[in-house]
Structures are given as C-alpha cells and as structure tokens.
Amino acid sequence: MKITPLREEAELGFADAELTKNLYLLYELDRTQPGPIMLEAFHNGMYPNPAVRDKHPIPLPSVLDDAVNARRVRAFLVDDLQQAADAGHTLKPCDWVMRGV
Numbered sequence: 001m002k003i004t005p006l007r008e009e010a011e012l013g014f015a016d017a018e019l020t021k022n023l024y025l026l027y028e029l030d031r032t033q034p035g036p037i038m039l040e041a042f043h044n045g046m047y048p049n050p051a052v053r054d055k056h057p058i059p060l061p062s063v064l065d066d067a068v069n070a071r072r073v074r075a076f077l078v079d080d081l082q083q084a085a086d087a088g089h090t091l092k093p094c095d096w097v098m099r100g101v
Helices: 005-009 016-021 024-030 039-045 050-055 070-086 094-100
Strands: none
Touching: 016 024, 024 039, 024 070, 039 070, 070 094
C-alpha cells in the first residue's frame, strides 16, 4: 500500500486502504494532537442511531461486524491507556485496563 509523501511528512504511516479498513486508526493517530477527535465521536459515528444507520449504512470494509470487534476493542484499550498516561502512570495492571474498557 502506497503512503503519500504528505502523509510521510506528517508521520502518518497508513495508506487510504488501511484507514478505510479501520477508521479507529484516525482516533489513534489524532489522540495526542491539539484538539483531538475524541473516541466517543468515532464510536458514535460507527454506531449511529438506527434511523441514520438504515438510511446511510457504513460500507465495507469499514463496517463493524459485532460489538466486540477487534478494531473497536483496540481503540478503547488505547484510550484507556492514554488516559492512564495522561494521569502520570507508566504502567497499568491488566485487570485495571479490563475494568476501564
């Protein structure tokens, strides 16, 4: 997959196909930037109100097949660990992470 020079310059190491396959990567890439897009915004976009979802379904490969989809779980794990890091933690026990997610 080809990564454009502009993305390389911005240190965004993902091609369009990878980002389309996992929209949560946008959250992961943006989370440490000033004014980041919050995980909840991505989550609401991936799980919209049924009336919106029925009229504007999310196409493949972006659509999630179930509530515990690995892309979604990873994003929530990243978010929990980012919050811990922001609070000054360098490590977090696995059971705490599991409860946080």
